Amino acid sequence: MSNELEFLSRRVASGKLSRRDFLGRAAALGITAPFANALLSSAARAAGPVKGGTLKAGLVGGESTNSLDPALMMTQVPFAFGKCWGEMIVELSPDGKLENRIAEDIGSSKDAKTWTLKIRDGVEFHNGKTVTAEDVAATLERHSDEKSKSGALGYMKGIETIKASGKEVVLTLKEANADLPYLLSDYHLIVQPNGGKDKPDAGISAGPYVVKTNEPGVRHGGERFANYWQGDKMGHADQIEVIVINDATARTAALQGGQVNMINRVEPKIVDLIKRVPGVTIRNHAGPGHYVFIMHCNTAPFDNNDLRMALKLAIDREEMLTKVLRGYGSLGNDFPINSAYPLFTEIEQRKYDPDKAKFHYKKSGHDGTVLLRTSDVAFPGAVDASQLFQQSAAKAGIKIELKREPGDGYWNEVWNKQPFCASYWGGRSTQDQMYSTAYLSTADWNDTRFKRPDFDKMVLAARAELDEAKRKQMYHDMAVLVRDEGGLILPMFNQFIDATGAKVDGWVDDPHQELMNGYALAKCWLQA
C-alpha cells in the first residue's frame, strides 16, 4: 500500500476528506473500489471511538404535543430520542440480522407458535433496578392493551399469552409467526420498569443515556448512563441533545453554523449545494420507504384491472426519479418490497410504455378523466410528481385530472378514504409486516382495498413457514400478485438523506430507518 493511500485513508477517518473523494483518488492510484473501501473501514476502526463531548442533532419531526411514553411515539424526534434512553428487547443490526439486547437468546417451538425470550443478566435501569423478566413481560402486556393506544398494538394483538418465569418470558401466539423477533424490534417496545404501567412517560429504561431535559417540541437532552450494559459499543458522547428544527432551511443553517452535529431529512433538491460546504458529509442510504399512488381495487373505475394496469404503464418512473428525487432513490416496481428486506427477490422492472398503456386503457372501456388527489404532505414533491404522471399519462391518451388537497387533514379526509391519491409508506422491517399492515383483506390500513382471499392465505402460510427457501418463493409469488393485480402504483423508493458536520465519526449506514435507525446519537462520536 502506498504511503499516499494510507495518509488519505487516515484523513478520511479523521473527517478531513470525504469518502467519495477518497475513492476517486484511490482509483487514480489504481486501487479497486472494494479494496479501497476495506482500507477505509480499517482506518476508521483504528481511530476508534472517542469518549466525551456533546453530540447534538437538529431534527424535523417534533411537536410540543410529544410525550415520553413509548407507546405514543410516532414522529422522528421521539423515535430518535427513544433510541438514546430506551433499551430494546431485540434490535435489527445494520446488515439486517437480529441483534440481541435485553433478550440474550430467542428461541421458538417448531411450529413457530411458542417463543421463549431468555433475559440477559445484569442489565440495569436508570433508576438502579435490574431488568427482570417481569419487566419485559409487563412491557409487552402494556403494548398489547388497547388502552395504551400503542403504535405497536397491531402486531401485539397476535400474542395470546405472555408469561414471565424466572429468567424467561414465554409468548404464545394465536397464529404461527416466524418473524416474531423482528416484530419485537419495533421502536415502541422500549423496556420500562414494570412495563411503564405505573408512569408510562417517566422516561426510564436501560438505554445508553439518562433523560435530563424533556421539553417537547423544543429540545431533549440526555447524559451518559454510567452503568449501561454495553458501554463499549454505544454512548460515546458525554451528553446528547436533540433540538427540534422543523424548518428545513433553519436545519441546514444550524448544521453549517455548527450548532448541531447532524440533521435528518435533507431535501433532495439542496443536497448538491450542501455537499460543497466544507466539513459537511451527506449520509444517504436506501431504505424501505416508498412514494406511491394508490387506487382502491373495489371502487369504480379502479375495480377494473385493465385500467389499473394502464395507469401503472403510463407512469414514467425514470423521469420521476431524476426530477423529483434527483436520483436519491431507486425505481419502484409496483410492489412494496425492495432489497432493504430480507428474502427479497428481483422481478422484471416495469417500464413506461404508452402504447401498452393505451391498449389496456381501451380494453378497460373507461371514458373521460381519472381524478387523482394529491398534496404537498403526501410526500416531498408529491404535487410535482403528480403533474409528471399527468403528462406521461396524457401521452398514452389517458386524461388525469389533478385535485390539490390541503395538507391539513389529508391523512384523515383523503388517504384511505378517496379511491385514487398520492401517499407514502415508511416501510417495515419484514415483508410479512408490510403485507400484513396494508395488503391483508382485514387490515385497517389496506389503502388499496386489495381484498383477495387467495393472497391472505399466502400471507398466513408464509408467516408460519420456517424454511427460508420456500418462504422466499412464497414472497416472490405474493409480490407478483400485488404487482400485476393490485392497486399500488409505486414509481420510486426514496432514500434517507441525513447529513453530519465536521468531526462526527462512527457513522454506519442502516437501511431500516433514518439516522442509523435512530442510533446516530448513541453510536457516533466526536473526534478529539
Add this chain to the structure above:
Amino acid sequence: MSSPILKLVAQRIALGILLLLAISVLIFAGTQILPGDVAQAILGQSATPESLANLREQLGLNDPAYVRYFHWLGGVLTGDLGTAMSSGQDIATSIKGRLWNTLFLAFWAAIVAIPLAITLGLIAVRYRNGWVDKLISGLALASTSFPEFFIGYLLVYFFAVKWQIFPAISTVYDGMPFGERMQAIALPATALTLVVLAHMMRMTRAAILNVMQSAYVETAELKGLSAFSVIRKHAFPNAIAPIINVVMLNLAYLIVGVVVVEVIFVYPGMGQYLVDHVTKRDVPVVQAVGLIFAAVYISLNIIADIAAIVANPRLRHPK
C-alpha cells in the same frame, strides 16, 4: 384633577372586558367550526367508530355547545385553562414558559426598535426632504417591505453561516445564562426590529411634521431655538398621542404576530405552540392561546388610549 380622567379610564377598561367576552364567544365558535373533531384528531388513522364514541363521551364532546362554552369560561376565570388533549399536560403550565419566552423576545425587540424608530423619525424631521430623510425612509421602508422570512434567512445566511457571529437557531431553555440567552435571541430580535421599524418611524415623522405647521412652532423658531430643541420641546410632546398608538400596535404585533420568525429561528414561543396544536385539533389549547392573544391586543390598545388621553392637556385640565 381628574375624576373625568378616571371615569374615561374606567370606561375604557370596562369596554375592553366586554370586548374580550365577545371575543371569547368568537374563539369558541371558531374552534367549533374547524373541520373534523378532536376525538378523530387524537385517534388519527387508527380510529374505529367505537373508540371514537368512547373518547367523545370521555371528553364531553356530546354536550351542547353553550354548556361547553360556559364550562370553559368558568375555568378560564378561575385560572384553569384545562389540560391539552394531545399530550395531557396542564395548559397553564406549558403556556407560562412559552409566554415568558415570547414576552422576552418582544421586550428586547421593542427596547431596540422603539427608541431607534423615534430617534430616526426625529432625525428625518430635522433634515426633512433632504438626503438623510430620504435615506432613512428608504431603508426603513425597504426592510419592512421584505417578507419576514426573507429578512430572517438573510440574517441567518450572513451572521450565522458566513461569519458565524450568532447562532442560527434560537432555542432557549430554563436556566440558560442571560448572556447566552441574549446571544440566542440576537437574530430574531433584529429581524423583528427591522419588520416594525418603518411603521413607527414614518408615523413619528408624519405626526411631528403635522405639528410643525402650527403657529407656536413658528414662534419657537423665531425666538431662536435650535431645530432639535423645537422638535424636542414643542413639537414632540404634542405629537405623542399618535406615536404612542402606533408603538402599541407594533408592540402587540411583536407578541401575537411572530409565528414566522419563531419558526425560522426555532424559538420556543407562543406562535409555534399555537401552530402545533391547531394541526392536532387540540381545541382547549387553541382557545386558551387565542384568548391570551386577544387579551394582550386589547390591553395594549387600552393603554394606548389612556396614554393618549393623559398626554392631552385639554383632557387633563377640563374647564
